[in-house]
Each structure stands twice: as structure tokens, then as C-alpha cells.
Amino acid sequence: MYKKVLEDSGLKSGEAEIYDLLLQYGDSPASDITSKTKFKRGMVYKFLDDLEKRGLVSTYRKNKKTYFKPEHPYKLLESIEKTIQESKTQETMLQSTLSQIVNTFNTLQNKPGVRVYEGIDGIKEVYMDTLRESKEIWAILQTSDVDPKLYKWLTEEYTPMRAKSGIKAKVIAAQDSKLKKYIEKNKEENRETKTVQTGKFPIAIEMNIYGNKVAFMNFKKGESNIGIIINNKLIADTMRALFSLAWEE
Numbered sequence: 001m002y003k004k005v006l007e008d009s010g011l012k013s014g015e016a017e018i019y020d021l022l023l024q025y026g027d028s029p030a031s032d033i034t035s036k037t038k039f040k041r042g043m044v045y046k047f048l049d050d051l052e053k054r055g056l057v058s059t060y061r062k063n064k065k066t067y068f069k070p071e072h073p074y075k076l077l078e079s080i081e082k083t084i085q086e087s088k089t090q091e092t093m094l095q096s097t098l099s100q101i102v103n104t105f106n107t108l109q110n111k112p113g114v115r116v117y118e119g120i121d122g123i124k125e126v127y128m129d130t131l132r133e134s135k136e137i138w139a140i141l142q143t144s145d146v147d148p149k150l151y152k153w154l155t156e157e158y159t160p161m162r163a164k165s166g167i168k169a170k171v172i173a174a175q176d177s178k179l180k181k182y183i184e185k186n187k188e189e190n191r192e193t194k195t196v197q198t199g200k201f202p203i204a205i206e207m208n209i210y211g212n213k214v215a216f217m218n219f220k221k222g223e224s225n226i227g228i229i230i231n232n233k234l235i236a237d238t239m240r241a242l243f244s245l246a247w248e249e
Helices: 003-008 013-025 030-035 041-053 074-109 119-133 148-164 179-184 233-248
Strands: 057-062 065-070 113-118 137-141 169-174 191-196 206-210 213-218 226-231
Touching: 003 013, 013 030, 013 041, 013 065, 030 041, 030 065, 041 057, 113 119, 119 148, 119 206, 119 213, 119 226, 137 233, 169 179, 169 233, 179 191, 206 233, 213 233
Parallel strands: 137 169, 169 191
Antiparallel strands: 057 065, 113 226, 137 206, 206 213, 213 226
């Protein structure tokens, strides 16, 4: 009768069914309750025990039998209020230590080393790391030979996010069919671009230098998509020097 409402109020399906039966038929021994449900006797006792812990069921003895009595439905409201209060306490405890947890997480993320990501979702995670670092990005890339799904995500989601975040990009790009449109959006997408001849400088993957990290992404359609992040200041500074040399020339 009220099973759905009881479930929406936080009771498990079995608990809701048993409590609903008690509301309909009144005080009952476990055998009578079992006969009215699809649950076996053992599960009925478990649900009754759980309901008793919630304060929604109590017991008493009569004619050498244990009867289960439904407590006032207001007990359910008290149970919800108790859960809300416990959640608030947990939230307060988490907030008090969250900054320490975040510092530990950041230390781990910034620990020198190499991380490898596979698939389109893995490459997206590499790009998202450039946003989390929030430093200017120096990139060497080509714009045409990119997996279509990733290209759509890059142009419609990632690049607008980067531009909106105020993260500038300096790009050395291979000349190809999509480069003209790419350059036309330089100002809008907070980017400065210089080009190189594809035949003389065949760029098959993308490289990003940002903060103390260097990322390499292979996202050509039909190939194994893979992203690699190297977190090492000396490597990042050396690659940045090589990029500057190419940029100036």
C-alpha cells in the first residue's frame, strides 16, 4: 500500500514491504509475515531486525510466540533526520581535513615520473591535465590527421575551456588542410601559431610542454591511441628550450 513511499523515504525494498504489511495487518508473528511475502523466513527475520534497529519495529511475547509490532511512522521521519545529521557531521569532518587530503593528492600527482594513458578517453585525460596545471602551453602539432571523435571534443569542448581559463597556447603547427581555419581562430582561442612545412618537418603526433610536464599524444585514426605525461622539470625545461629555438628560427 505504501511500499513505494517507504522506499523513497530510505527503506530498502524488503524493509519497506515488511513494514507495510505490519501497517496493514498489525502485530504479527514472523510466520504470518512470511506467509504474506515472497521472502524466505531467514530474510524476513533479517528485515525485521533491521527495522527494529531503525526504531520502526518492536517485539513482545504472547502465547509463547514473538510478535512484531509496527512503531509510529513518525519514527521513520526521526530516522531520516538522524541520517541527515550524521551526513552533516561527516561533511564537517571531511571539510576539516580536506585541505590535507588535497595536498597529499597534489603531491602524488606532481611526483616526478611517467604516466601512460590509453584510448580516446585516456588522451582526453592528458589534455585535461594541461588545464589543471593552469600554465601556458607550448605545443607542436598537426590539425588534420586526428581521430574525428577527438577532434570534435578538442574543438568544441577542450579549446573553449582552455581559452576561458585564460591559458595561452603557443603552437608550432604543420601545414595541412585545416590549418587556415585553425589560425583564423587564434585570437578567439587565446593562441599564437607559427607554421612549418609538412614535407620538411613531418609531425605525426602532438607534444605539449606545460609547467614541469611534457605530454605526447598519438591520436591518429586507426592507430593505437596513447598519451604519455612526463613529470620532470629538467626534461620540461630542455624541451622548452628546444621549442624556443624552433620558435625563434
